[in-house]
Amino acid sequence: MTELRPSNPRVAPLVAYDPKSLPADTFISANESPYDMDPELKQKVLERLAALPFNRYPDPLAGKLRALIAQGYGLPGPDCVLLGNGGDELLMDLFLAYGGPERTLLNTPPTFSVYAYNALLTGTRVVDVPRRADFSLDEDAIMARAARGDIDLLVITSPNNPTGNVANVGFLRRLLESSDALVLVDEAYMEFADAGCSMTPYLGEYPNLLILRTFSKAYGLAGVRLGYVLGDPRVIRELGKVRQPYSVDSISQVLGEVVFADRTRYDARIRETRGERARLSAKLAALPRVRVFASQANFLLVRVPDAHAIWQDMYEQDSVLVRDFSATPGLEDCLRITVGSPQENDRFLQALCKQLDRRR
Numbered sequence: 001m002t003e004l005r006p007s008n009p010r011v012a013p014l015v016a017y018d019p020k021s022l023p024a025d026t027f028i029s030a031n032e033s034p035y036d037m038d039p040e041l042k043q044k045v046l047e048r049l050a051a052l053p054f055n056r057y058p059d060p061l062a063g064k065l066r067a068l069i070a071q072g073y074g075l076p077g078p079d080c081v082l083l084g085n086g087g088d089e090l091l092m093d094l095f096l097a098y099g100g101p102e103r104t105l106l107n108t109p110p111t112f113s114v115y116a117y118n119a120l121l122t123g124t125r126v127v128d129v130p131r132r133a134d135f136s137l138d139e140d141a142i143m144a145r146a147a148r149g150d151i152d153l154l155v156i157t158s159p160n161n162p163t164g165n166v167a168n169v170g171f172l173r174r175l176l177e178s179s180d181a182l183v184l185v186d187e188a189y190m191e192f193a194d195a196g197c198s199m200t201p202y203l204g205e206y207p208n209l210l211i212l213r214t215f216s217k218a219y220g221l222a223g224v225r226l227g228y229v230l231g232d233p234r235v236i237r238e239l240g241k242v243r244q245p246y247s248v249d250s251i252s253q254v255l256g257e258v259v260f261a262d263r264t265r266y267d268a269r270i271r272e273t274r275g276e277r278a279r280l281s282a283k284l285a286a287l288p289r290v291r292v293f294a295s296q297a298n299f300l301l302v303r304v305p306d307a308h309a310i311w312q313d314m315y316e317q318d319s320v321l322v323r324d325f326s327a328t329p330g331l332e333d334c335l336r337i338t339v340g341s342p343q344e345n346d347r348f349l350q351a352l353c354k355q356l357d358r359r360r
């Protein structure tokens with residue numbers, strides 16, 4: 001057999017998601033935490049893992065962690081929470097349950113590319129309401145488009161990846177009030193934002209509000225794959241119908257329980273990242289020909305002439321890897337820099353200054 005039967009026509013023309021990961025001494029490309037788990041906490045995890053029977057399937061819905069999270073957010077019960085194999089899995093569940101043929105997503109590019117990709121995979125129609133030049137949401141256009149009544153699902157990312165700005169809480173509340181569409185507010189980076197930016201206080205008020213959170217960023221568990229959504233039990237029930245039965249393994253459940261129970265321990269790291277974000281942002285703003293966008297996340301978006309070449313030269317000459325967005329529509333000449341440790345941030349600044357000097 002030399003010929004192969006083609007894959008699903010929806011899948012065949014797609015190009016697989018590429019996180020653009022390359023080995024680097026200064027890896028500030030994937031919005032991870034620069035620090036691994038505190039050794040004391042890691043020891044606690046290892047002790048729990050030693051007692052775990054690996055021959056048994058995990059608790060399918062991660063009941064203990066679900067209850068802990070519900071309690072942590074002051075929600076009525078565990079049925080307001082669903083865990084997933086990273087936020088990424090829950091984003092696919094969302095499209096399986098609320099997208100699909102004959103269904104419509106309202107998206108606000110430039111934003112996290114996975115939403116549009118999942119829409120393609122599930123045959124969901126996409127209506128784009130592009131962000132303004134400063135990457136703020138075009139609130140009037142979103143309200144007007146949602147008012148037509150054919151939108152089933154909206155995804156609003158706050159803070160937005162890769163632009164770093166937050167959505168206005170008052171606007172989101174007006175949107176939730178005015179439409180019966182499901183609104184996913186993707187708060188993957190919310191722990192790094194100022195107080196008062198999250199939609200979690202409004203969960204009881206709007207049944208069409210769903211919030212995504214992850215352990216990958218502020219809680220430094222990107223390697224573990226653990227995320228969750230918070231929402232109305234009726235919405236959570238629909239997501240439960242499409243999810244993989246055992247996607248959250250028992251090891252991840254233990255890690256989630258230990259970290260969530262001790263989450264205030266992470267406050268100091270979050271403060272450091274916010275401080276480094278301010279320091280980096282001020283240094284970048286002082287450089288000629290560099291525009292830095294205000295960010296509430298653990299990364300900064302910058303616009304710099306010749307961005308792609310600078311990205312490549314920083315990597316090849318100084319082994320500093322940042323994320324190149326210059327080929328993304330609306331993000332021409334943009335690079336995204338994850339806020340790393342102070343030393344990583346200094347190495348990046350040095351490498352960038354060198355490239356800017358060379359091009360003077």
Ligand code: PMP
Nearest residue numbers: 086087088112161188214216227
């Ligand atoms: N939402 C946004 C906006 C993200 O940037 C990411 C991570 N790149 C995710 C969700 C998913 O994160 P994870 O699967 O690691 O939980």
